[in-house]
Amino acid sequence: MNPLVPMIASTVVAATPLIYAALGETVVERSGVLNLGIEGMMLIGAVSGFAATRASGSDTVGFLAAASAGMALSLVFGFLTLNLQTNQVATGLALTLFGIGLSAFVGHDLAGLPVDRLEPIHIPLLTAIPVVGDLLFHYDIMVYLSVVLYLAVLWFLSKSRMGLTLRAIGESPHVAHAIGKPVLTTRYLAVLFGGAMAGIAGAYLSLVQTPMWVEGMSAGKGWIALALVVFGTWKPTRVVIGAYLFGGVTQFQLFAQGFGLPVPTEFLSMLPYAATIIVLVIICRDPKTILLNQPASLGHSFHSAA
Amino acid sequence: MFRLERRATPSSTMSIVSPLLAASAMLITGFLLFSFLGKDPIEAFYLFFIKPLSSTYGIGELLLKTTPLLLCGLGLALGFRANVWNIGAEGQLTMGAIAGGGVALWFGESDSSLAMPLMLLAGILGGMAWAAIPAFLRTRFNTNEILVTLMLVYISQLVLSWLVHGPWRDPQGQNYPQSQGFGDAETMDVLISGTRVTWGIVYALGLAIIAWVFSQKTFAGFRMQVAGLAPAAAAYAGFSEKRNIWIALLLCGGAAGLAGICEVAGPIGRMQQEISPGYGFAAIIVAWIGRLHPIGVIFGALLMSLLYLGGESAQMGMGLPSAITGLFQGLLLFYLLAADLFITFRLKRVVAAPENKTPQMATKLEKAA
Numbered sequence: 001m002n003p004l005v006p007m008i009a010s011t012v013v014a015a016t017p018l019i020y021a022a023l024g025e026t027v028v029e030r031s032g033v034l035n036l037g038i039e040g041m042m043l044i045g046a047v048s049g050f051a052a053t054r055a056s057g058s059d060t061v062g063f064l065a066a067a068s069a070g071m072a073l074s075l076v077f078g079f080l081t082l083n084l085q086t087n088q089v090a091t092g093l094a095l096t097l098f099g100i101g102l103s104a105f106v107g108h109d110l111a112g113l114p115v116d117r118l119e120p121i122h123i124p125l126l127t128a129i130p131v132v133g134d135l136l137f138h139y140d141i142m143v144y145l146s147v148v149l150y151l152a153v154l155w156f157l158s159k160s161r162m163g164l165t166l167r168a169i170g171e172s173p174h175v176a177h178a179i180g181k182p183v184l185t186t187r188y189l190a191v192l193f194g195g196a197m198a199g200i201a202g203a204y205l206s207l208v209q210t211p212m213w214v215e216g217m218s219a220g221k222g223w224i225a226l227a228l229v230v231f232g233t234w235k236p237t238r239v240v241i242g243a244y245l246f247g248g249v250t251q252f253q254l255f256a257q258g259f260g261l262p263v264p265t266e267f268l269s270m271l272p273y274a275a276t277i278i279v280l281v282i283i284c285r286d287p288k289t290i291l292l293n294q295p296a297s298l299g300h301s302f303h304s305a306a
Numbered sequence: 307m308f309r310l311e312r313r314a315t316p317s318s319t320m321s322i323v324s325p326l327l328a329a330s331a332m333l334i335t336g337f338l339l340f341s342f343l344g345k346d347p348i349e350a351f352y353l354f355f356i357k358p359l360s361s362t363y364g365i366g367e368l369l370l371k372t373t374p375l376l377l378c379g380l381g382l383a384l385g386f387r388a389n390v391w392n393i394g395a396e397g398q399l400t401m402g403a404i405a406g407g408g409v410a411l412w413f414g415e416s417d418s419s420l421a422m423p424l425m426l427l428a429g430i431l432g433g434m435a436w437a438a439i440p441a442f443l444r445t446r447f448n449t450n451e452i453l454v455t456l457m458l459v460y461i462s463q464l465v466l467s468w469l470v471h472g473p474w475r476d477p478q479g480q481n482y483p484q485s486q487g488f489g490d491a492e493t494m495d496v497l498i499s500g501t502r503v504t505w506g507i508v509y510a511l512g513l514a515i516i517a518w519v520f521s522q523k524t525f526a527g528f529r530m531q532v533a534g535l536a537p538a539a540a541a542y543a544g545f546s547e548k549r550n551i552w553i554a555l556l557l558c559g560g561a562a563g564l565a566g567i568c569e570v571a572g573p574i575g576r577m578q579q580e581i582s583p584g585y586g587f588a589a590i591i592v593a594w595i596g597r598l599h600p601i602g603v604i605f606g607a608l609l610m611s612l613l614y615l616g617g618e619s620a621q622m623g624m625g626l627p628s629a630i631t632g633l634f635q636g637l638l639l640f641y642l643l644a645a646d647l648f649i650t651f652r653l654k655r656v657v658a659a660p661e662n663k664t665p666q667m668a669t670k671l672e673k674a675a
Contacts, residue, residue, distance in 0.1 A: 036452070040636075076640065080640065080643055080644055084643075084644055084647045085647070086643040086644065086646065086647070087643070089391055089452070090594065090639075090643060091640075091643055093393060093590055093639075094591075094636060094639035094640050094643060095636075095640075097587060097588075097590070097591065097632065097635055097636040097639060098633070098635075098636025098637060098639070098640060099636070100632055100636070101629055101630075101631070101632025101633035101634070101635060101636045102632075102633050102636065104627070104629030104632055104633075105627055105629040105630055105632070105633045108627035108629060215629070219460070220456070220457070220460050223453060223456050223457070226453060227453050227457075230450065230453075264468050264471075264472060266464040266465070266467050266468035266471070267464070267468065269464055270460070270461050270464050270465075273457040273458075273460045273461050273464075274457075274461065276453065276457050277443070277449075277453075277454055277457050277458075280443075280449045280450065280453060280454065281443055281447045281449050284447055284448045284449045284450065285447045285448065285449075286448075287448050290448065
């Protein structure tokens with residue numbers, strides 16, 4: 001078999017959780033809300049998806065439980081930032097710290113237990129095609145759903161009326177409110193959607209990538225997803241491209257370790273984090289890029305009487 | 307019915323009452339949680355909050371854990387006040403430990419009286435250098451410091467891991483990923499005999515006073531406060547945003563670096579893989595509970611330190627996972643942010659409209675309400 005095929009295949013698997021989390025956050029940020037709690041919601045998603053799958057034996061139940069758990073946490077975030085108008089940065093940090101603590105607490109007895117990995121689907125004929133079959137038709141269902149999610153988010157933000165409303169609210173909530181758009185409801189829905197996606201991203205880690213629960217297993221992937229939204233200048237297509245690039249970087253280090261590159265493994269493991277910084281520098285270098293693309297009200301509270 | 311009404315001026319009483327409210331809410335949640343888990347809540351509370359403090363050794367442990375939390379919390383509070391979101395104190399702490407620990411290992415078993423001052427200095431400079439990266443990237447390339455400081459946490463931990471697995475590994479250490487122990491001159495003196503608390507707590511308390519003077523009594527501190535409270539006013543007054551960012555990050559990096567070297571040269575006594583159970587992150591909560599005020603941060607650090615000790619004590623006494631500490635920390639910050647609402651808003655009782663009004667009048671009143 002061509003050695004590139006498994007490399008590309010594992011890149012796709014590495015990129016998938018980033019796609020879910022980053023696309024969710026893209027929608028949240030386009031509505032003007034900055035949720036820094038992705039890491040915490042991913043961990044909660046990972047542990048609850050794992051627990052639900054173990055209890056029920058069904059991956060579907062696992063992913064649904066993960067999405068609900070992510071939504072439950074994001075609801076807390078929504079209540080604090082949208083109703084009580086707390087500082088979004090601080091609340092997001094609180095959500096991450098809380099998620100790390102809660103997931104470790106809940107998952108204390110689950111560490112080290114096995115779970116059946118979500119298997120790749122088998123499409124008659126297509127999977128059997130040499131090379132192409134392995135490259136395109138040999139993934140688990142969540143990979144294909146991530147493509148569906150991308151198309152849906154793309155359509156929603158650029159073509160749908162609700163997407164236009166959401167973007168208007170992200171740019172200027174006061175103007176949107178003045179012409180009768182439901183600012184809080186829209187932002188709530190966006191935050192819940194982001195929570196569900198982060199939960200699913202977490203469950204993908206504990207059910208597909210490494211089918212087990214390990215404390216703090218997201219290892220910064222939630223923060224990388226946040227960086228991807230900036231990297232993609234809040235545009236779904238670029239966010240997805242960024243996720244695949246990062247998946248590639250993560251896999252490159254594993255392959256480099258496998259090939260016995262004379263570099264300590266720790267330095268190879270730094271690559272995704274270092275790449276995040278470099279990429280951010282490249283994108284943010286020109287202040288205009290951020291100014292023109294970042295939703296204008298991002299991170300600001302909205303109070304209708306103000 | 308009650309309704310929220312914006313206060314004319316933020317309430318300074320509420321900003322002190324709010325952490326107490328949050329702590330009470332956390333205790334109530336803890337009570338419910340312990341009951342739900344089938345543990346006796348009174349016994350759990352005793353293990354969590356009383357037992358750790360019931361001996362001199364316990365008080366020493368409290369102060370020992372307060373040291374890094376206070377040092378990092380002071381630096382973070384300074385930055386948060388100026389709208390500089392450094393959340394990577396954990397990484398700056400790690401780098402301080404690496405730089406200072408490197409000096410300690412270089413001195414080896416030497417009795418030189420220069421060793422400790424140089425270690426402390428190296429620790430401070432190590433943390434500063436690590437914080438200089440996000441400062442440079444933010445001021446020169448407009449790069450968000452939240453993400454950069456956080457990524458640098460992971461990188462610093464990998465650097466430490468490489469050092470203790472590779473160049474610094476003790477040849478006689480049975481392959482454990484740790485260095486050989488520091489010499490006597492490279493270990494900090496114990497402050498109170500019978501405990502493990504070192505001079506670090508004195509440095510930290512001293513720094514709290516310096517930080518108070520800096521933020522309340524100097525022009526540089528004033529500029530940073532204005533930049534945080536009213537960025538537009540700061541820009542109009544010609545206060546340099548870049549200078550604020552550099553000051554905030556370098557000071558926090560230095561304080562966190564000092565925390566790091568105080569840990570490895572104090573209770574740990576060698577370089578090893580794990581040097582902090584998330585002090586740098588918990589310090590974010592410390593800064594918030596302390597109202598971003600240097601003196602308040604002391605109380606925040608004491609409370610957070612007690613949560614760490616209580617978690618350990620509850621783990622040993624009741625078999626509760628020590629992760630419960632992280633859970634309580636997160637809850638506390640949530641409750642605090644919610645309670646802070648009452649600093650700028652107050653609950654106002656809304657008197658129902660009298661019923662003998664005409665229907666139109668009543669609807670108008672309802673609308674107005």
